Amino acid sequence: SAVISQKPSRDICQRGTSLTIQCQVDSQVTMMFWYRQQPGQSLTLIATANQGSEATYESGFVIDKFPISRPNLTFSTLTVSNMSPEDSSIYLCSVRPGRPLLTDTQYFGPGTRLTVL
Amino acid sequence: QQQVKQSPQSLIVQKGGISIINCAYENTAFDYFPWYQQFPGKGPALLIAIRPDVSEKKEGRFTISFNKSAKQFSLHIMDSQPGDSATYFCAASIETSGSRLTFGEGTQLTVNP
Numbered sequence: 001s002a003v004i005s006q007k008p009s010r011d012i013c014q015r016g017t018s019l020t021i022q023c024q025v026d027s028q029v030t031m032m033f034w035y036r037q038q039p040g041q042s043l044t045l046i047a048t049a050n051q052g053s054e055a056t057y058e059s060g061f062v063i064d065k066f067p068i069s070r071p072n073l074t075f076s077t078l079t080v081s082n083m084s085p086e087d088s089s090i091y092l093c094s095v096r097p098g099r100p101l102l103t104d105t106q107y108f109g110p111g112t113r114l115t116v117l
Numbered sequence: 118q119q120q121v122k123q124s125p126q127s128l129i130v131q132k133g134g135i136s137i138i139n140c141a142y143e144n145t146a147f148d149y150f151p152w153y154q155q156f157p158g159k160g161p162a163l164l165i166a167i168r169p170d171v172s173e174k175k176e177g178r179f180t181i182s183f184n185k186s187a188k189q190f191s192l193h194i195m196d197s198q199p200g201d202s203a204t205y206f207c208a209a210s211i212e213t214s215g216s217r218l219t220f221g222e223g224t225q226l227t228v229n230p
Contacts, residue, residue, distance in 0.1 A: 004160075031216060042206060042220045043161070058217070092160055096216055105151065106218060108160035 002027055002095050004109035012115045013083055020079045021112045023093030028073035031096040033106065034066070038089045046091075049076040083116045090114070120144050121209050123221030130228050136194040138224045140207035143188065147209035149216070152181065152192050155204045155223075164205070165192070197228045 003026040013019050023032065032049040047055040047068055055068035070076040080087050093109040123140045130136045140150075148169060153161035167174045167181040167190065174181045180193040194201055207221040 033217070042222050043218075044220075045217050048217065094160075094218075105163055105166065106216065107163065108153075110160045113158075 002029060002097055002107045004093060004095060004107060006091075006093055006109040006112050008112060009110065010113040010115075012117060015084050015116055017083055018079055018081045019083065019114060020077050021091050021093075021114075023076045023078070023109055025074045025095050027097070029095040029097050030073075032070060032076045033094045033096075034068060034076070034078045035092040035094060035108075036089045037092060037111070043092065046078070049078075080114065083114075085116045088114060088116045120219045121207060121221045123207050123224060125224060126222065127225045128227070130197045130226065132197065132199060132228055132230050134197050134228075136192075136197045136201065136226055136228070138192045138205055138207070138226070139189065140191065140221050141187075141189045142209050144209070144211075144219075145188065146211050146214075147219075148212055149210045150181070150183065150190050151208050151210075151218070152179075153206045153208065153220075155206065161206060194226075197226075199228045199230050202226055202228050 005024045007022045034046040035043045037043045045058050046061045047057040049055050049068050049070040051070045067079045090111040090113050092111045094106045096106050121142050151166035152164045154164045155161040165176050165179045167183050169185050178195045183190045205224045208218045210216050210218045
């Protein structure tokens with residue numbers, strides 16, 4: 001499996017500001033994803049972070065609000081822009097390993113707990 | 118549109134009992150069905166997964182039963198232990214469409230000692 005770390009683990013932010021969340025993997029992975037989990041709720045996919053190209057966003061999520069970077073095969077960032085209290089959630093990075101595992105399995109990071117005041 | 122529906126929302130089981138969580142899906146193109154376990158303050162951890170070409174998969178105390186015609190799958194936890202108390206999520210994805218996971222609503226399992 002892949003070992004995934006996220007920074008920060010939690011943060012409290014003021015509305016109108018932006019926060020960038022980092023996701024680091026201990027090995028090269030083919031696919032990286034960003035999910036949002038609102039308090040007591042299930043996980044919703046925000047976007048697929050594509051290495052060397054623009055992220056692919058799911059319905060309801062836009063690049064201006066959630067810009068994503070993926071400069072290489074082990075690292076990605078998600079920025080939550082112009083935050084409002086409705087953005088208070090846990091943000092999770094997940095990865096799908098590439099070779100040699102070649103599995104559909106996704107592994108999740110520990111998450112970043114964001115509170116917007 | 119909720120493509121994966123999970124039930125029950127919460128479940129209380131006595132130690133040593135069997136915990137059963139059910140999921141139903143709508144999209145027949147789904148071809149990978151994992152279950153995740155999540156403890157408070159942690160990210161989801163893969164528990165067990167199945168593909169639609171088999172009807173059952175067992176790993177230790179955890180078993181997935183899969184019914185392709187009914188578009189349903191379930192997680193059985195045998196000999197449930199207090200340490201199994203967590204939130205469980207079923208999910209589904211399509212391998213050829215980027216493996217994006219669609220999650221069920223989650224089941225909060227409590228195993229009483």
